[in-house]
Amino acid sequence: MKLCTLGVNHETAPVDIRETVSFSAESASLAIEELKSLSLISECIILSTCNRTEIYCILREKELEEKVHNWLHEFFKLEPNALTPYLYVHNDLDAVKHIMRVASGLNSLVLGEPQIFGQIKDAYNAAHKSSSIHQILENLFQHIFKTVKQVRTDTAIGNSPISVAFSAVSLSKQFFGDLSKQTALLLGAGETIELVARHLKESNIGNLIIANRTFERGHKLAEQVGGYAIQLDEIDKHLHEADIVIGSTGSPTAILKQPTVKSALKKRKNSPMFMIDIAVPRDIEPSIGELNNVYLYTVDDLQEIIETSKQSRQSAALEAEEIIDLQAQAFITQMEATQQIKPVIQAYRQQSMQIKEAALDYALHQLDQGVNSEEIIKRLANQLTNRLIHTPTKQLNLAGIHGDTAMIEAAETLLICEDDDSKTSHS
DSSP states (O other): OEEEEEEEETTTSOHHHHGGGOOOHHHHHHHHHHHHHTTSEEEEEEEEOSSEEEEEEEESSGGGHHHHHHHHHHHTTOOTTSSTTTOEEEEHHHHHHHHHHHHTTTTSSSTTOSHHHHHHHHHHHHHHHTTOOOHHHHHHHHHHHHHHHHHHHHSSTTSSOOOHHHHHHHHHHHHHSOOTTOEEEEEOOSHHHHHHHHHHHHTTOSEEEEEESSHHHHHHHHHHHTOEEEEGGGHHHHGGGOSEEEEOOOOSSOSBOHHHHHHHHHHTTTOOEEEEEOOSSOSBOGGGGGSTTEEEEEGGGGHHHHHHHHGGGHHHHHHHHHHHHHHHHHHHHHHHHHHHHHHHHHHHHHHHHHHHHHHHHHHHHHHHTTOOHHHHHHHHHHHHHHHHHHHHHHHHHHHHHHTOHHHHHHHHHHHOOSSSTTSOOOO
């Protein structure tokens, strides 16, 4: 078996590529079932955010990595090797380091941002529901969660991170200056849009409209930020009011189409509209950016703003990398030791069961022969004890002869009980 990470992110692929391999919660569950049915993986977690799609899996055989690569193309109905220039693959220790870096926010568009950790936990919980997490990934992700906590506690990586939401509002302020006379229309009501709404409120936005598929959720957020809510299918009635449009829904297809925006521009008498699409797949049709008086930006365009915030957290990132290197190596060492000891434990249990069965068969035969039951029980206990301690005793004697103190110390830990659990009391 091999631990493998395969994916694309904001560093390797532009948004139009990332959205072609974006998983919804439903399609991720379906994908995991396909991977299991094809016997390619024994364990799997799929993470899909606006900045990355990654598959964390335990391959049943080391040679199956290429088949998972091919499956990804087939699942999204892509031409063979269409993703190859953008895909990265990490194995074993490198895979563990990569996932730890992602979870700690070191591989994010915004260095140190905390949202990714919640998204990883969501992916982990979803995989549990699909029964695609077993011993190795369970142990790995528990180790990752502890490592992220250590990184957050022991370094300043999370101090005042500039989020994508904050960067989107900053870009809006650069465009309009004072926002007190502007109206913003927000598509969605998830965590990112909630952050956008709060930053806009702090920037004294004039009016705020929340458009969401579920009206109740949109209304709840609108109440908190002093705006009002509409449903997504009401956008065409309100779009002309918006000076700023920021989208971050989970829709698999674009919410805003070019004809709708054209109509809104006419009502606005071609007053400029500033749009930021931070969703993957995109909420705003790319062709809308070709319209006069529309200024459309994607999540990738926020890079320059975010880049300026990185410098203050670089030293903290170096400290975090050191923690991750140590913790990743610790996990791999533990995993390798566990894999190495498994066949030993299985062989030892099988041998012990064979000894038990042989002794039990003999005792039952003696009962059939009419031998005294008390004598049989005593003989059975003696036989089992002698057979089970024979090999360890023989090896310990040899260790004493050869002065193998390491073997003797290990045997003391393995064989000698320090409490009274081995004693049976009768009341």
